[in-house]
Amino acid sequence: MTTLQASAQKQLRQMIESIERLEEEKKALADDIRDKYNEAKGLGFDVKTLRQIVRLRKKSQTERQEEESLLEVYMHALGMLDGPLSADAEAAVDHMIAAE
Amino acid sequence: MTTLQASAQKQLRQMIESIERLEEEKKALADDIRDKYNEAKGLGFDVKTLRQIVRLRKKSQTERQEEESLLEVYMHALGMLDGPLSADAEAAVDHMIAAE
Amino acid sequence: MTTLQASAQKQLRQMIESIERLEEEKKALADDIRDKYNEAKGLGFDVKTLRQIVRLRKKSQTERQEEESLLEVYMHALGMLDGPLSADAEAAVDHMIAAE
Amino acid sequence: MTTLQASAQKQLRQMIESIERLEEEKKALADDIRDKYNEAKGLGFDVKTLRQIVRLRKKSQTERQEEESLLEVYMHALGMLDGPLSADAEAAVDHMIAAE
Numbered sequence: 001m002t003t004l005q006a007s008a009q010k011q012l013r014q015m016i017e018s019i020e021r022l023e024e025e026k027k028a029l030a031d032d033i034r035d036k037y038n039e040a041k042g043l044g045f046d047v048k049t050l051r052q053i054v055r056l057r058k059k060s061q062t063e064r065q066e067e068e069s070l071l072e073v074y075m076h077a078l079g080m081l082d083g084p085l086s087a088d089a090e091a092a093v094d095h096m097i098a099a100e
Numbered sequence: 101m102t103t104l105q106a107s108a109q110k111q112l113r114q115m116i117e118s119i120e121r122l123e124e125e126k127k128a129l130a131d132d133i134r135d136k137y138n139e140a141k142g143l144g145f146d147v148k149t150l151r152q153i154v155r156l157r158k159k160s161q162t163e164r165q166e167e168e169s170l171l172e173v174y175m176h177a178l179g180m181l182d183g184p185l186s187a188d189a190e191a192a193v194d195h196m197i198a199a200e
Numbered sequence: 201m202t203t204l205q206a207s208a209q210k211q212l213r214q215m216i217e218s219i220e221r222l223e224e225e226k227k228a229l230a231d232d233i234r235d236k237y238n239e240a241k242g243l244g245f246d247v248k249t250l251r252q253i254v255r256l257r258k259k260s261q262t263e264r265q266e267e268e269s270l271l272e273v274y275m276h277a278l279g280m281l282d283g284p285l286s287a288d289a290e291a292a293v294d295h296m297i298a299a300e
Numbered sequence: 301m302t303t304l305q306a307s308a309q310k311q312l313r314q315m316i317e318s319i320e321r322l323e324e325e326k327k328a329l330a331d332d333i334r335d336k337y338n339e340a341k342g343l344g345f346d347v348k349t350l351r352q353i354v355r356l357r358k359k360s361q362t363e364r365q366e367e368e369s370l371l372e373v374y375m376h377a378l379g380m381l382d383g384p385l386s387a388d389a390e391a392a393v394d395h396m397i398a399a400e
Contacts, residue, residue: 211343222333250319
């Protein structure tokens with residue numbers, strides 16, 4: 001035997017061609033997404049913030065608030081924030097298991 | 101004014117929702133591609149090599165051969181290959197502008 | 201000529217070996233960074249939040265506050281926040297060039 | 301309690317500062333690697349092929365040959381190669397568990 005059998009050759013070609021079609025559709029969607037962000041930019045919106053919004057909307061409000069509170073606690077501890085901690089962040093500290 | 105105007109709010113929401121729909125479709129396609137590779141794996145094909153094939157088929161045969169020849173020249177110079185250079189690789193050396 | 205000249209061969213080998221040494225040192229540092237995060241995790245810190253802190257500290261406080269305010273404006277417009285906008289976010293709205 | 305204890309604050313600061321130092325060193329090495337590739341380019345070498353060489357040298361010769369043979373078998377089955385399979389690629393076919 002010096003090459004793949006005809007049936008395996010056919011399977012291989014079908015697999016590759018399916019994948020290529022799917023890759024093309026995926027690329028077209030990636031282009032559409034980029035265009036949509038550009039359209040938003042043209043309307044005066046900030047693209048970086050929009051991307052952040054899209055990421056944040058995948059999380060629940062509770063999840064977002066917990067993350068935000070923990071970030072505030074760390075930032076406060078490092079002197080990156082002016083003023084006192086918010087009530088949410090204070091509650092986060094109370095639940096933390098940090099090193100003593 | 102303490103918040104975005106109603107029209108801008110509406111635009112923002114439409115933009116974000118469009119992007120989210122496109123992102124979902126893109127994710128579904130990424131899942132389909134992964135499934136297709138898994139199906140190929142189940143048939144006995146090597147996924148890493150299939151991915152390489154998909155990359156290579158985006159290039160012309162000439163482009164592939166030139167890249168392959170150049171790689172062969174470098175590998176030969178570094179002692180990574182047994183035997184002499186192929187005719188294609190020799191031709192590549194003749195065209196190279198390498199430091200003397 | 202059937203291969204690279206001796207001088208080019210030598211240069212090629214030196215280049216590749218230099219790059220490999222640098223890549224090794226870079227990989228060792230990546231490992232050190234991962235170890236440091238694991239150590240922090242062992243002390244009770246949240247790794248994801250630590251990574252966010254490292255990113256945020258590369259920015260000035262002004263830059264961080266502007267980004268945070270804009271994010272708050274967009275989140276508020278999308279109904280992702282309870283309560284009114286903060287004073288900073290209101291100021292951000294006043295400076296925005298959003299579509300009408 | 302309204303904030304992290306002093307000892308945890310100190311640990312947090314030390315962790316973050318260690319990570320930042322390591323990140324800086326890592327970035328400096330990434331810059332050195334980029335400079336080295338640019339230097340190689342200035343000497344007439346092809347950067348893309350050099351990167352491929354660096355990847356390939358992490359593998360054993362046996363591993364490289366097996367991958368190359370399998371790639372050749374698939375490319376041949378897809379009509380991407382002129383001429384017959386090499387002896388190595390024929391041997392690879394004999395060992396393959398491909399779909400019938």
